[in-house]
Amino acid sequence: MRSDISFTVSPGDRQRLRAIVADPMSPQKHVWRARIVLLSGEDLGTSAIMAATATSKTCVWRWQERFMHEGVDGLLRDRSRPPGKAPVPPERVAEIIRLTQAPPPHEATHWTLGAMAKVAGIAASTAQGIWKAHGLSPHRWRQFKLSNDPKFADKLTAIVGLYVDPPAHAVVLSVDETSQIQALDRTQPGLAHEEGPGRHDDPR
Template sequence: MRTGISFTVSPTDRSRLMALIRDRNTPQKHVWRAGIVLLSADGVGTVEIMRRTGKSKTCVWRWQERFATEGVEGLLRDKTRPSRIARLGPEVAERVVALTLADPPGETTHWTADMMAKAAGISASTVRRIWKAHGLAPHRWRQFKLSNDPKFVDKLRDVVGLYVDPP
């Protein structure tokens, strides 16, 4: 079982912690962190600190340990946490760019974010971010698609013939 952390607070640290508590512009998280440390320094037990501050045992222990290792500065900043989503490597962006520059599958005229996301195995928002970073906008590309109609050439001659020699 864990035993309580005992530490002493120097007079300068105590005055700094008291100033944090008294200042009405101090963020509340800093106020209750300073309160936990001052109560601990005064010899108040963990259960009583929990009752007075309304914080959990692990929270009280965390800030006691942080003060013991880092001092007042440790109370004034939060630890950075890693993102819950792993970053995609550059090979994913290269693959999306290569697919974007290639023709889309089937009868479609251009890639959509949803189609690209399905093809690349990533989210549509990630596809949009990659496109934006690389200045790609496949939906804005101007292109001429020839018709698949077998009689297209004959119809084209008839229409062009009307422009060349109107009735």
């Protein structure tokens, strides 16, 4: 063992450790942790324990040290990891979508991640994740169109949800724009058809 690690495996601990190894329902990570301590209690060296348990030197030392400080219970418990970012509340997401629909401040031509982060009080990475999840690309201002429908966020969420998590046994079909005609160009109503000279619509 490492020079700063020293412990004795008591008969009670040895019994618990052997039970963990013998139990077919024990997670494998618990089995080899228990074996490391059992072999350590038999005064085997680090190299021998590594070979017997197919683990690294640092792994052997880690679980020897854990047992020294926390006993058998410490072998069965993983260290807690720092919590991840809390999810953005749905009403906050809806507000960011609403802001994306509105003109950006300071007479800018389009929203940027930095501008949205500052106005909405969120991280730029969070704004990027919301835009990506909802298919929003306001920085592509030459092609991107924003609806002024007050229920745009609700409809967008419903459509995106249909693709991401469709109902059971459902078939989701997508119909693209007509070839050579993009809906992005249809920002103004079409002009009424006018007959030119010599043109007639009479089927006769």
